[in-house]
Amino acid sequence: MYNVLEKLRAGETIEGKDREIYDQGLIGILKDLHDQIDAAVAEAYAWPVDLSDDDILFRLVALNKERSEEEARGHIRWLRPDYQNPEGRVAAKGKTKDMDLGVTAKVEKAPWPKTLPDQIAAVREALEEMGEATPEQIARRFLRTRTTAVQPLLESLAALGQAELVEDGRYAA
DSSP states (O other), rough: OOEEEEEHHHHHHOTHHHHHHHHHHHHHHHHHHHHHHHHHHHHHHTTTTTOOOOHHHHHHHHHHHHHHHHHHHTTTOSEEESOOOTTTOOOOOOOOTOOOOOOOOOOOOOOSSSHHHHHHHHHHHHHHHHSSHHHHHTTTTTEEEOOOHHHHHHHHHHHSSSSESSTTTEEEO
């Protein structure tokens, strides 16, 4: 449908199978709805309606930088202040300028061991590396495993004195 919509926007002739998709998918209505949404968003940002995708991206990046600087100064623009900030507290000055927002390395997940003894050893090793963690945090370090598989192993390690349940469901090595 969206391929036909793009052809329609480009002014191409809609024929053959595309014509059938156009008719059955109500592409004309879809185009009108998207145009209305685009116009409403442009109006909300007080931007011209006919901006290119590159211009929109440039403006969004600039707006994000502006908002980040405001938040670093403690000015927060709450979307739903009654819900997000019911006490009306003033935000403390942030440290976003000190944060390294550069590229982060992709962490490779380890495969989940197949045998129970190897799973116990892997969970114990992960906990030792992390120092303190929830079952969910440990599960995220492995491919194809769930918190429900890690939780009983942590409980077993705690029962054997090789881990300790601290607070908020966290375990320490």
